[in-house]
Amino acid sequence: MLPMQQIWLAIDARQVGGIEVHIIHLANDLLARGFRPTIVLVSNHGITPFTTLLKQQGLPYEVCHNSRDFMRRLARQPASVLIHTHGYKAGVLGRLTAWFTGKSVVSTFHSGDDGEGLLKFYSWLDRTTARFAKCIAVSEPIARKLPVPSTVISNFVPMPATPATVTGNRIAFVGRLSPEKGPEAFCQLAAFCPDGAFHLYGDGPMKSGLLQQYGDRVQLHGFQNMANEWHNIDLLCITSRFEGLPLVALEAMAHGIPVCTFAVGGLVNLIDHKSNGWLVEPGHVRDMAELVNYWLRSDGVVRSKMSQAARNTIARGYSVNNRVTDILAVYGA
Numbered sequence: 001m002l003p004m005q006q007i008w009l010a011i012d013a014r015q016v017g018g019i020e021v022h023i024i025h026l027a028n029d030l031l032a033r034g035f036r037p038t039i040v041l042v043s044n045h046g047i048t049p050f051t052t053l054l055k056q057q058g059l060p061y062e063v064c065h066n067s068r069d070f071m072r073r074l075a076r077q078p079a080s081v082l083i084h085t086h087g088y089k090a091g092v093l094g095r096l097t098a099w100f101t102g103k104s105v106v107s108t109f110h111s112g113d114d115g116e117g118l119l120k121f122y123s124w125l126d127r128t129t130a131r132f133a134k135c136i137a138v139s140e141p142i143a144r145k146l147p148v149p150s151t152v153i154s155n156f157v158p159m160p161a162t163p164a165t166v167t168g169n170r171i172a173f174v175g176r177l178s179p180e181k182g183p184e185a186f187c188q189l190a191a192f193c194p195d196g197a198f199h200l201y202g203d204g205p206m207k208s209g210l211l212q213q214y215g216d217r218v219q220l221h222g223f224q225n226m227a228n229e230w231h232n233i234d235l236l237c238i239t240s241r242f243e244g245l246p247l248v249a250l251e252a253m254a255h256g257i258p259v260c261t262f263a264v265g266g267l268v269n270l271i272d273h274k275s276n277g278w279l280v281e282p283g284h285v286r287d288m289a290e291l292v293n294y295w296l297r298s299d300g301v302v303r304s305k306m307s308q309a310a311r312n313t314i315a316r317g318y319s320v321n322n323r324v325t326d327i328l329a330v331y332g333a
Helices: 018-032 049-057 067-076 088-101 118-132 140-145 183-192 207-214 247-254 285-297 300-317 320-332
Strands: 006-011 036-041 061-063 082-086 105-109 134-137 170-174 197-201 218-222 235-238 259-262 277-280
Touching (some): 006 018, 006 088, 018 036, 018 049, 018 247, 088 118, 105 118, 105 320, 134 320, 235 247, 235 285, 247 259, 247 300, 277 285
Parallel strands (some): 006 036, 082 105, 105 134, 197 218, 235 259, 259 277
16 A cells, blocks of 8 residues: 555444544554545434544544445545445445445454344344455454454554552443443442442443442443543443453553453453453452452552553554554555
């Protein structure tokens, strides 16, 4: 690929989650390398947390009126424009349109969750149309679900200059408050860890129910810009039923915050048990609680060692520079 080439980073987004942050990191690095990325939103959802963040970052973006408008705009682009899709909606529409119009398309598959009902159908359609693109998967389990060969390129994050202190008792969940993320399991931890202060960051359909049932044990913060919050967190817990390689885990570890997680998706390769965090059998809340209590009782030497191990893991294997170079290799293949 030549610098100054135009790249469409296509997604259908409202909130700011792992995929959206991934795209922002990618766009910023592409700009720094001299490319011309544009984040293209498949549908117009009005002013959203994502569009607000894009404006704050000063990143170029376009908003399509709807799916049909997205397909029309894509079809009118010159053949030199590379299309890089993220998420099932942008993926299916982008791949089919690019195939019909002879354009080059790359698709990153971020999720290993098959979903239920209509989402299950969309997930099937997403994988079925993968043959029309060069495919990237963010973890080996996701790659194995695709019907065509793919390149595994993990998520990536920038390294902050200084780590969090991790000297307190602040335990956090960061993510969408929806069933696949298991936020109720995190809230249940609070009953078994009386010395911990439990904080829930995120929004979603389960928010009101969680507030009603666990509001006396867990502090709900709603959606926050986590760049301003990591210094308030000492341990991250991930209680998801399904995962690819969650960006939130990488961000926490880059800040020196160990991760205690159910052993799902790409997390089993990221976490070195008892070194940079802990792996727990999925659904075993009490086992996770025992590890959280161990962390709460740990002295400064233990915490400092785990914090540094977490940062080293990200610096060695999940840096923005290395992973974007890998993505550019797929673009040019």
